[in-house]
Amino acid sequence: MAGADQPAAPIGADAVSQDTATTDGTRRPLLRVRELTVRFGMRHGRRIAAVSDVSFDLAAGECLALVGESGCGKSVLASALLGLLPANARTDGSALLYGPGQGTGLDLLAADEATLARTVRGRRVGLVPQSPAAHLTPVRTVRSQLAETVRELTGARGRELAAVTRAAAERAAFPVDHLDRYPHQLSGGLAQRAATALALVGDAPLLLADEPTTGLDRDLVERTVDELRAHTDDGRGLLLITHDLAAAERVADRVAVMYAGRVVELADAGDFFGEPGPRHPYARGLLAALPERAFTPIPGMPPELDALPDGCAFAPRCTRASAECARLPAAEEGVACHHPVTGARPAVGRREGSEGSKV
Numbered sequence: 341m342a343g344a345d346q347p348a349a350p351i352g353a354d355a356v357s358q359d360t361a362t363t364d365g366t367r368r369p370l371l372r373v374r375e376l377t378v379r380f381g382m383r384h385g386r387r388i389a390a391v392s393d394v395s396f397d398l399a400a401g402e403c404l405a406l407v408g409e410s411g412c413g414k415s416v417l418a419s420a421l422l423g424l425l426p427a428n429a430r431t432d433g434s435a436l437l438y439g440p441g442q443g444t445g446l447d448l449l450a451a452d453e454a455t456l457a458r459t460v461r462g463r464r465v466g467l468v469p470q471s472p473a474a475h476l477t478p479v480r481t482v483r484s485q486l487a488e489t490v491r492e493l494t495g496a497r498g499r500e501l502a503a504v505t506r507a508a509a510e511r512a513a514f515p516v517d518h519l520d521r522y523p524h525q526l527s528g529g530l531a532q533r534a535a536t537a538l539a540l541v542g543d544a545p546l547l548l549a550d551e552p553t554t555g556l557d558r559d560l561v562e563r564t565v566d567e568l569r570a571h572t573d574d575g576r577g578l579l580l581i582t583h584d585l586a587a588a589e590r591v592a593d594r595v596a597v598m599y600a601g602r603v604v605e606l607a608d609a610g611d612f613f614g615e616p617g618p619r620h621p622y623a624r625g626l627l628a629a630l631p632e633r634a635f636t637p638i639p640g641m642p643p644e645l646d647a648l649p650d651g652c653a654f655a656p657r658c659t660r661a662s663a664e665c666a667r668l669p670a671a672e673e674g675v676a677c678h679h680p681v682t683g684a685r686p687a688v689g690r691r692e693g694s695e696g697s698k699v
């Protein structure tokens with residue numbers, strides 16, 4: 341327990357000693373993120389605290405869903421892991437990616453651009469980007485972009501290349517008869533599927549999917565997240581960044597909830613979506629806001645990231661807040677809150693006849 345004068349321990353940090361105590365390497369994660377912090381330097385000395393002290397492990401074969409309101413730092417976190425942040429970003433902490441024969445792991449935050457470009461992006465870490473339209477090359481058809489990626493990552497040539505390219509499109513439910521279209525001829529949902537197809541080609545051990553279901557209708561949401569989940573077979577890992585809590589519930593093993601750049605709760609998906617439910621008041625609010633639950637939005641807005649309070653950033657919106665919240669809460673048992681909710685979720689949190697957030 342952190343005393344009043346001790347700095348708050350970030351969520352997930354307690355796993356450090358536990359995991360390093362294991363000497364046989366059997367419980368070694370695929371990705372180990374520790375105290376990841378990203379600051380953007382702006383004009384006039386303004387500093388944006390986009391990500392603060394984020395720690396988590398992603399195990400082989402696991403899907404971790406990262407959820408939270410718009411602007412809380414989810415995409416910046418993913419960009420940091422891929423070395424895709426702009427020049428005004430400063431990154432601290434570590435993000436160790438483990439692979440066969442890599443005992444100490446590759447620190448993605450410290451790796452040079454040549455290593456990231458040649459051996460990491462697309463090969464060891466795949467990305468379904470949040471803005472697929474911006475990610476696709478505008479002057480080339482989907483087929484030519486997909487074929488190029490297939491050729492580069494699988495070595496297929498000739499007729500095999502054509503067949504593997506079609507199979508790659510089908511895997512992401514991209515219609516084969518649209519392959520000769522240019523990105524601007526695609527709807528948002530089709531561009532999304534093209535980007536997902538591209539990301540899946542390399543069968544990278546770690547896949548980061550940033551809002552991979554935007555613009556898709558419910559059937560396709562389910563098909564897409566199921567395909568992404570299937571990617572974790574054979575020990576691959578999936579970090580699923582999403583606003584769609586129903587999609588997260590469908591495929592995630594664990595859930596990390598971000599608020600104002602920090603992970604405020606890291607929980608088993610079964611506990612989180614079922615009983616006893618989330619324990620951080622913000623996480624409870626997120627679930628209660630769902631139409632299929634209480635349909636009650638959290639009042640207020642998230643804080644500006646260039647003027648964060650010293651204490652809990654959620655306190656101004658929190659019904660459980662007290663004087664203690666002026667101090668940053670230490671993470672205990674996966675929850676960073678001075679007043680976590682304990683026990684079962686109250687009955688008023690669900691509408692009568694509701695089937696939970698499953699759709």
Ligand SMILES: Nc1ncnc2c1ncn2[C@@H]1O[C@H](COP(=O)(O)OP(=O)(O)OP(=O)(O)O)[C@@H](O)[C@H]1O
Nearest residue numbers: 380388390409410411412413414415416417426645
């Ligand atoms: N290049 C940048 N320079 C300055 N600030 C940035 C930059 N990129 C992102 N930010 C800020 O960092 C914060 C986190 O942004 P991020 O895109 O990670 O949010 P998000 O959680 O992914 O939101 P959404 O759900 O809307 O995609 C935001 O306040 C954003 O304005």
Ligand code: NI
Nearest residue numbers: 414415416470
């Ligand atoms: Ni985002």
